[in-house]
Amino acid sequence: MTDVKFEAPLRLLTPEGTLESAPSIELAMPTDVLEPALLRSLFRDMTLTRRVDTEATALQRTGELGLWSSCLGQEAAQIGSAHAMAHNDFAFPTYRESGVAWVRGVDPVALLGLYRGTTHGGWNPQEKQFALFTIVLGAQVLHAVGYAMGLQRDESDGAVIAYFGDGATSEGDVHEAMVFATVQSAPVVFFCQNNGWAISEPVHRQTTVPFTQRAAGYGMPTMRIDGNDVLASLAATRWALAHTREGGGPVFIEAVTYRMGAHTTSDDPTRYRPAGELEYWATQDPIQRLGTLMRARGAADDTWFQQLADEADALGERIRAGIRGVVDPEPELMFDHVYAQPHLQVDRDRQRWTTLTTSDGVSS
Amino acid sequence: MTDVKFEAPLRLLTPEGTLESAPSIELAMPTDVLEPALLRSLFRDMTLTRRVDTEATALQRTGELGLWSSCLGQEAAQIGSAHAMAHNDFAFPTYRESGVAWVRGVDPVALLGLYRGTTHGGWNPQEKQFALFTIVLGAQVLHAVGYAMGLQRDESDGAVIAYFGDGATSEGDVHEAMVFATVQSAPVVFFCQNNGWAISEPVHRQTTVPFTQRAAGYGMPTMRIDGNDVLASLAATRWALAHTREGGGPVFIEAVTYRMGAHTTSDDPTRYRPAGELEYWATQDPIQRLGTLMRARGAADDTWFQQLADEADALGERIRAGIRGVVDPEPELMFDHVYAQPHLQVDRDRQRWTTLTTSDGVSS
Amino acid sequence: MTTSDGAQPMTEPMTESMTMVAALNAGLRAVLEDNPRTLLMGEDIATLGGVFRVTDGLAKDFGERRVIDTPLAEAGIVGTAIGLAMSGYVPIVEIQFDGFVYPAFDQIVTQLAKHHYRSGGDTQLPIVIRIPFGGGIGAVEHHSESPEAYFVHTPGLRVWSPADAQQAYTGIQAAVACPDPIIFLEPKRRYWDKASVVLARPTPAELDQMWTSRTLRTGTDVTLVAYGPMVRTCVEAAESMTQQGISATVIDLRSLSPLDLDPVFASVRQTGRCVMVHEAVETVGLGAEISARISEECFFSLEAPVLRVGAPHVPYPPSRFERHYLPNIDRVTAAVRQVMAL
Amino acid sequence: MTTSDGAQPMTEPMTESMTMVAALNAGLRAVLEDNPRTLLMGEDIATLGGVFRVTDGLAKDFGERRVIDTPLAEAGIVGTAIGLAMSGYVPIVEIQFDGFVYPAFDQIVTQLAKHHYRSGGDTQLPIVIRIPFGGGIGAVEHHSESPEAYFVHTPGLRVWSPADAQQAYTGIQAAVACPDPIIFLEPKRRYWDKASVVLARPTPAELDQMWTSRTLRTGTDVTLVAYGPMVRTCVEAAESMTQQGISATVIDLRSLSPLDLDPVFASVRQTGRCVMVHEAVETVGLGAEISARISEECFFSLEAPVLRVGAPHVPYPPSRFERHYLPNIDRVTAAVRQVMAL
Numbered sequence A, B: 001m002t003d004v005k006f007e008a009p010l011r012l013l014t015p016e017g018t019l020e021s022a023p024s025i026e027l028a029m030p031t032d033v034l035e036p037a038l039l040r041s042l043f044r045d046m047t048l049t050r051r052v053d054t055e056a057t058a059l060q061r062t063g064e065l066g067l068w069s070s071c072l073g074q075e076a077a078q079i080g081s082a083h084a085m086a087h088n089d090f091a092f093p094t095y096r097e098s099g100v101a102w103v104r105g106v107d108p109v110a111l112l113g114l115y116r117g118t119t120h121g122g123w124n125p126q127e128k129q130f131a132l133f134t135i136v137l138g139a140q141v142l143h144a145v146g147y148a149m150g151l152q153r154d155e156s157d158g159a160v161i162a163y164f165g166d167g168a169t170s171e172g173d174v175h176e177a178m179v180f181a182t183v184q185s186a187p188v189v190f191f192c193q194n195n196g197w198a199i200s201e202p203v204h205r206q207t208t209v210p211f212t213q214r215a216a217g218y219g220m221p222t223m224r225i226d227g228n229d230v231l232a233s234l235a236a237t238r239w240a241l242a243h244t245r246e247g248g249g250p251v252f253i254e255a256v257t258y259r260m261g262a263h264t265t266s267d268d269p270t271r272y273r274p275a276g277e278l279e280y281w282a283t284q285d286p287i288q289r290l291g292t293l294m295r296a297r298g299a300a301d302d303t304w305f306q307q308l309a310d311e312a313d314a315l316g317e318r319i320r321a322g323i324r325g326v327v328d329p330e331p332e333l334m335f336d337h338v339y340a341q342p343h344l345q346v347d348r349d350r351q352r353w354t355t356l357t358t359s360d361g362v363s364s
Numbered sequence C, D: 001m002t003t004s005d006g007a008q009p010m011t012e013p014m015t016e017s018m019t020m021v022a023a024l025n026a027g028l029r030a031v032l033e034d035n036p037r038t039l040l041m042g043e044d045i046a047t048l049g050g051v052f053r054v055t056d057g058l059a060k061d062f063g064e065r066r067v068i069d070t071p072l073a074e075a076g077i078v079g080t081a082i083g084l085a086m087s088g089y090v091p092i093v094e095i096q097f098d099g100f101v102y103p104a105f106d107q108i109v110t111q112l113a114k115h116h117y118r119s120g121g122d123t124q125l126p127i128v129i130r131i132p133f134g135g136g137i138g139a140v141e142h143h144s145e146s147p148e149a150y151f152v153h154t155p156g157l158r159v160w161s162p163a164d165a166q167q168a169y170t171g172i173q174a175a176v177a178c179p180d181p182i183i184f185l186e187p188k189r190r191y192w193d194k195a196s197v198v199l200a201r202p203t204p205a206e207l208d209q210m211w212t213s214r215t216l217r218t219g220t221d222v223t224l225v226a227y228g229p230m231v232r233t234c235v236e237a238a239e240s241m242t243q244q245g246i247s248a249t250v251i252d253l254r255s256l257s258p259l260d261l262d263p264v265f266a267s268v269r270q271t272g273r274c275v276m277v278h279e280a281v282e283t284v285g286l287g288a289e290i291s292a293r294i295s296e297e298c299f300f301s302l303e304a305p306v307l308r309v310g311a312p313h314v315p316y317p318p319s320r321f322e323r324h325y326l327p328n329i330d331r332v333t334a335a336v337r338q339v340m341a342l
C-alpha cells in the first residue's frame, strides 16, 4: 500500500498570501471576492471559529466539557464553503463543523451543549437551516440528499451542502447518497474535507486514488481544491451551488486540508502522526495567508486586526461564562420528546422513575 | 432522467455469429479460444444451462418448485466467465448464476433444492469452490473480497469472482467491497451482469453513467463487454483473473446482457417492459451466435449438435425425475446446524417441539 | 376502488369486500389525496405497483414525483426519507420484504428513532416504513421473517401491525397521521384475505383508537394475545376450542409500540391464564415482554405462567419446514391445554 | 505483559493484577500466538492499538497482515471477515463503539448468523465481534449503548459479556476457540477496573465453562441476575443489603446466548424472588426473557413477580443524565425491597 498521490489541488490564494497568478480555468476568481468587506468577513469568521475552538479545548481540559473535536486548520474549508451558501440553503454537518455552525449563526455556547453532555442537539435545525451534528459517519449525507429531493419537489431555489470527512467516504451510506443524488439529479453539494486522517488512519486506508476520481465515477462534476485557501473554498462552493441550483445535479468538492489538532480531546496523535507532517501543514495556515493578502491589499489595518483580537477575547469570555453558567438540566427532562405524541411505555417508565426518586432512600 | 447511454461494449463474436474483424485492443482474442474443443465445451454448457432453466421453469409451473429465477439470455456472460476460472478460484454468486453453478459442477437437482424449499443451500461451497446462492443483494460481494484477502494471506495463486446484478450496484455493500478490494489490492474480479433490469426498474434508476465509469472511480481496471458474447466473456475474465492473480488488484467487468425471462416466476414483466425490447434482444442470442460460428468453422457437425440435443433431453429427464424423487426432509432436521456446537435454547426448543408433536392431538 | 357503489348516498360510508392488499392501496390513495406532502418511496413500487401490488396504480395517478422507484439501497431509501421529512414531506417507505430491512437498520435505529429526541422536539420525522412481514407463504429465505422485536426494543419508534383488511385500511391512515416514525408491519400471509371494509375517511377519534389493543372475543378461561398474522390463528383456535368447552378471550394488540396492555391485564385478572402467540423467535421476543409485564401487573391473579407460542431458536427454515416451524391452531391449543392443566 | 514474574516455575500459573483492557490484550495476544489463522480487524486497531488500547502493540508484534486497520465501513469489516472465515481464517473484529455496529447489522443478522444453518453445517464462521458497550463513562451519543437484545433474539449468534478482567481474559479465548459466530460485548465502564488475573492458557474444560452462568454469591432472600457491567453493581448492592439483613444470591450470566438458566432457576426455587438488572432498555430486553423463563419454570416457587431494573423507554440521553438513566445500587436495592415486600 502506497500513499495516495496528490496532484496539486486548485487554489486562488497561495500559502504565502499571494494570489495565484494563473488560477486554473476550472476555478474562476469571483468578481466580488477581493472586496475588502468580504475578505474581512472571511478573516473574522475564521479567527472567531479558531477562538471557539481554543476555548472549547481549554474547557474540556478543565472538565467543563466531556469532549471536543477541534476544526483547527480546517477553518478555510468551512468558512469559505459556508459563505457560499444562500440563506435558504441547508447544511448537514458532521461533528467537526464548528466553523460552518458559526456562519449559520449557531451560538457557540449552544453548540458546546453536545460536548458538555447537556443535550444531543442545541439549536433548531429549521431555524438555522443547519442540521444537528451527526456522529454516525456518513448518515447525514443521505439526509442531505433527501432534503435536496424535497427542495426539488418544492421547486425551491435552495440547495444543500453535505459535509463529511475522508474516512466517512468508505461508508455505504455515502455511496448510496451519491447514487440517489445523481439518479434524482438532486441539488446537493458533497463537500468532503480531506484532513489527512480518520482518527489514526491515513487517507490511503480508504482509497488508492483521489476522492474526486471516485465521485466522478458517479457522473457528477468534481473539484479538488486547496482546503486551506478560503477563497478557493468560497469560489468552488459558489460554483457548485449555482450549478446544482440550476438543475445541474450534484457536485463533489474535495477540500484538501489538515487536522492540526488531535481527532478529539480523547485522542493522542503522537501515536501515529509521522514526523514533520504537522510542521509542514503549519506553513499552510489558512488564517495567516489571508491576513497577509489583506495587509498587502490594504483591506484592513492594524486597528481593525486589533479590534478583531478584542472581539475574539470578548467571545472567549462569553463562552467561558456561558458554559460555566450552564446548569445541568432537570433529570426528568430525559423523558421528554422521545415521541411527538404520548407513548404508554415512556409514560409508565417516567411514572416509575418519579415514584422511585421521590421514595425514601433512592437517590435519583 | 434519461436512459443511460451505452457505448458499444467490447466484443469478439458478433450477433451474426462472425468474428469481430477488429476486436478492440483491450480485449485480445485468446489463442486457444477458437479451438473446436473449447467452442464445443462453451456451447454445450450454455445449452445445458438453458435446459436446466427450461426444466426449472416448467417444474415451478407444476408446483414442484416454489420459485425460479431464470438466467435465460445471460448464458454467455455466465459460462464464459466461469470457464475462465481455474480450479482453485472461488466464485460468489447471486441467486441467478445457474450457469456458473453448472460449470462449477453443482448438480442441478441439488441447485433446485433452494427453490423447492427443502434447503437454503444444496452443495458444499468448499468442495465446489462456489459459495451458496445469496439473495440479500450485494452481501456476497463483501464475502468475495474477504475470501480474496484470505487467498492473499495464504500466498495462494487463487483468485475470486464476485457476481452481482446492475441493481445490486446501488447497495452500500458493493461500494464497501470495492473500497476494501482496492485498498487491500485483493485478488478479486467484480463481474456485474447488467441485464437491463432490477425486477421492474431499468438501469437508469441506479446510475446515469455506465457502471464501468463508477468502478473506475475506485482506481481499478474496468472492461465493458458484450455479455451475450461468450468469447468476450471468457477472454475478459481470463485477462482479469490473470491480472488480479499477479497482484494487480481488483478488476471490474460489466457484461451487458439481457434478462430474457421474468425476474422470477412470480414476476410479470409485461407490466413494465417496453415494446420491442425483448424482440431486439432475441436477435442477440448468445447460443445461436456461437452455433453459427461453430458451423462456419466446422467445429461441430450435425451429429454433434444432435448428440447434445439428446444429452439435454436426458438431463431434462434426470432433473424431473430427481426433483419428483425429492422427499421432504424430516421436520426435526430444521433444528440442526443452527450452531456448530450445542446451544441450550435450540436444545430446549427442539425438546419442546418433540414433546408437542408426539403428544396427542397435535399435528406437527 | 373506492367507487364501486356510486349510488350510495354520501352520508353512508361505503363498504366493500376487499383483500388486505386492496385495503392498503385504498388507504394509501386516501392519504395521497388528502395530503399533498405525502410521498411513496421504494423498490418497484411505481411502474410495477410493488411486488405485492399494494401501490398499484398510484404512480399513474399521483405521478413519479410522489411515487418514487428508488435505487436498490435500503439505507438510501430510509436515509433520504429522513431528509425529505426534514424538508416537510411525509414519506411512506416500502421495504420490499422483511428480510431486506437490515441494510437500513442503522438509519432506522440511530437516526430515525432518535431524531425527535435529539432535537428536543424541534424536528418531527413522520415517516412510515411499510414492511410485508412474516411467513406461511412458501417463500425462499429472507422473505418470511418477523423482525418486530428489534423495533419494539428501540425507543423512538412506533410499531404497528394490522390483522385484517379493515385494520389495514384505517391503520395505514393512522400511521400516516402520526407525527412519529412508524414501522408498519403487513402480515403478508393475510394479504389476500378478504373482509368487508368501511371506506370512509377515519375520524380523528378512529385514528387515535388504532393505538389501542382491541378485544375480538371475550372468554372466561384463558386470554389469547396476538397481533398481525396470528390474530386470525388465535380467533380460529378460540372458536375450535369452544367445542372442547374452553372459553377464550382474544386480544389483538395492533400497536406493538406503544403496547396498550391494560385490556390484557384486565382480561388476565379474570381468566388467570394467558397464552401469547407470535411468529417471531421466542427468545427475547414480544411474548417475553408480555409475559414479564403480566407477571409484574397481575402476579396474584395468575393461575398459571404465561406461555409463549412462537418460533424456536432457529433461523426461518426452508419453506418445506415452515408448517412445522410456525405457530398454528394446534400449537395454540396445546399451549392453552397446558395452562388449563395448571 | 505475560512475563512480569519470570521467576515463577512453569507449573504455577502466572497471576497479575491488571485492568480488563490489559486482560483482553493478553487474551488476544495468546490467541494470536497459538493460532496462526487468527486475525484482528477494525478501525484504528493497528497503529493506534484501538481507541481503548485493547489491541495495543499487537500490530507491531504480529504484523499488519494479521492486525488490520480497515476502511471505515462496518458492513465491510464484518462482510470481509465472513469471506476470510470462509477461506479458513479466524477473524476477531472490533467495532469501535456499540452505537456503530448498526451499519453491519445486515451482514451480522442475514449472513453471519445464518451461514452455518444455510450450509447444513458445511461452513463454520468462527468470527468474534468485539464491541465495547454500555454507558457510565460520560461519553457523547452513540457511545453508551446496550444492543445485546438484538443479538440474543437472533438465532445463529452467540453473545457473551465479561464482568471482570479474569472473565475477559478467559472469555475472549473461549470465544475465539468456539466455531460459532460470537458477539463479544465488553463493558467499557469496567475496562479500567483492576483484578488479579491468572494468565495461564485456559484448559478446554475451562473454556467450556465460560458458556455457563456463574454464581458469585449465595443468599437466601433474593436472586440477582446480571451480566457485564451490572455484575459489579449487583455484587455491591448485595453487599450493602447485608446491612439491611437481606441475603442475596448474585448470578453472572456471562453467556447471553445461549442462556444457561438452570442455576438461576435453582436459586429462584430457593429464594422465591428475583431481580434482573441490565443497562439496556427494559422493553423486550433480556430481563423480559429471564422473567418469562422464570415464570415458565418456577411459577409455583415464586413469591413475587420477577422485577426488571433497566433503562426506561428512552434513547440513551445526554451524559449529564446518565446517572439518572442507568441502573445503580439504589435502584437495585429499591427493586429488591419491592419484591421483598410481596
Ligand SMILES: Cc1ncc(C[n+]2csc(CCOP(=O)(O)OP(=O)(O)O)c2C)c(N)n1
Binding pocket: A094, A096, A135, A136, A137, A164, A165, A166, A167, A168, A169, A195, A197, A198, A199, A259, A263, D043, D072, D074, D096, D100, D103
Ligand atoms: C459509523 C461510525 N463508525 C465509526 C465511528 C467512530 N469514528 C468517529 S470519527 C471517526 C473518524 C472519521 O474520520 P473522517 O471521516 O476523516 O472525519 P474527521 O474526523 O477526520 O473529520 C471514527 C472512526 C463513527 N462515529 N461512526
Ligand SMILES: Cc1ncc(C[n+]2csc(CCOP(=O)(O)OP(=O)(O)O)c2C)c(N)n1
Binding pocket: B096, B135, B136, B137, B164, B165, B166, B167, B168, B169, B195, B197, B198, B199, B259, B263, C043, C072, C074, C096, C100, C103
Ligand atoms: C437487500 C435486498 N433488497 C431487495 C431485494 C429484493 N430483490 C431481489 S432481486 C431484486 C432485483 C435485483 O436486480 P439486479 O441486481 O439487477 O439482479 P437481477 O435480478 O437483474 O439479476 C430485488 C430488488 C433483495 N433481494 N435484497
Ligand SMILES: [Mg+2]
Binding pocket: A165, A166, A167, A193, A194, A195, A196, A197, A198, A199
Ligand atoms: Mg478525516
Ligand SMILES: [Mg+2]
Binding pocket: B165, B166, B167, B193, B194, B195, B196, B197, B198, B199
Ligand atoms: Mg439486473
